[in-house]
Amino acid sequence: MSFLWPQYLWLMPALPLLPAVYLWLLRRRVKAAVRYSSVAAVRAAGAGNWRRHVPPALLLLAFAAMMFGIARPVARVPLPWARTTILLAVDVSLSMRVSDVKPTRLAAAQDAAKLFLRDLPKNIEVGLVTFAGSSQVAQAATLDREALVTAIDAFQMQYGTAVGNAIVLCLAELFPDHGIDLGEMTFGSKRHGRSLDDKPRPPPRQVAPVAPGSYDSAAIILLSDGRRTTGVDTLEAARMAAERGVRIHVVGLGATDGVASTEGLPIYMQLDEPTLREVARMTGGEYHHAGTAEKLRSVYENLGSRVQLATRETELTALVALVAALLAVAAAGLSLLWSRLA
Incomplete structure (x- = not known):
């Protein structure tokens, strides 16, 4: 646990003074009660009735x-109601038809x-994000x-492999207010026209880099069976994710090199493991190779057990203030109740 305003903790040593003041007031009351001849008054002023000490104790708390x-305490606590987002980025290039992973790479990825x-x-x-060219x-x-299952069953394979584009598109989905424009990054100022479906985006925002893997609200799981052939540079896209603290867990699927043939067509399927490992390392994620x-x-x-993001750095001031208010209300309520019964 840490504190945003630790300088105010110096007030805590004043707490022992409150019980001392309370005991002093009790003694004064007893001395004043001795002046009267009523025995009941003296007993009422004494320490025989334990209940009258409860409200002051609650007030002290x-x-x-x-x-x-x-002092605004801050701690990492479980917040099961907090929103968590996982983006699955799946390679649907033509090499996913290869059957070295049974029945095919694509079918295994879907299952x-x-x-x-x-x-x-x-x-x-x-x-769910799909990528090829x-x-x-x-x-x-x-x-x-x-x-999501319907979308997984509807995968359509294409030519090319744009790993960096998939990462950038995931970031655009996670941070819509950052003005991330995949088309601009891919084609630069030479891009002409926009689709009618394109949503207007805010201008690019300067992002203050944070520690890799520190963004606890989302993670990306990237599956690829090849190497980048087009689009945004893979490591440049990984750098964008690292600056925003987003972890990328990478799964390399199938053989690491070689050429296969499917439906009479040669499929080049060399897995770029060094780059994919670097993507995971840069962003604080994990790399796994799956050959079956x-x-x-x-x-x-x-990965399902690791990306549940169970804890968050949370300020506890509101919770502590609520506890203080409840204790004060309880002290006042008990004092009024027991004073009427006395």
Whole structure:
């Protein structure tokens, strides 16, 4: 635990003075009561009735909580209601038809993704991005698992592999107010025209870099079976993610080199493991190689248990103030109740 205003903790040593003042007032009351001839008055002023000490004790605790709250305590606590988003970025290039991962790489990736969704806690939103020569948001982040399964079943393979584009598109989805423009990054000022479906974006925002992996509200899981052939540089996109604190967990699928043939066409499938490992390292994520369907499923199962983002750095001032208020109300209520019964 830490404090935003630790200088106010110097008020805490004043707390022992309050019990001392209370005892002094009690003694004064007893001395004053001795002047009267009524024995009942003397007994009432004495220490025989323990209940009359409870409200002052609660009030003392309320003061302690208020002094503690003034220093604005901060701690990492579980917040199960906080929004968490996982974006799955899946390679749908033509090499995903290769059957070295049974029945095919694409089918194995689809099955593993569905298993991942089934085991993931229901309060975590999941989005789906597909990429080959270009990148698309196949399904915006949602809690609707059926919609995600439908999107996974509808994968369409294309030419090319734009790994960097997939990362940039994920960041644009996570930070819509940052003005990230994938088209501008891909084509620069030479891009002409926009699709009617393009949403207006704010101008690019300067982002103050944070520690890699420090953004606890989202993570990206990237699956690829090849190397970048077009689009934004993969490591440049990874740098953008690292500056925003977003972890990228990378899964390399299939063989690491060689050429395969499917439907009579040669498919070049050399996996760029050094670059993919660097993406994971730069962003504070993990790299896994999956050479079989069983290995791919185990990787997704492992990642599902790691990306639940259970704790957040949270200021506790409001909670401490609520406790102080409840203690003060309880002290006042008990004092009024027991004074009437006396």
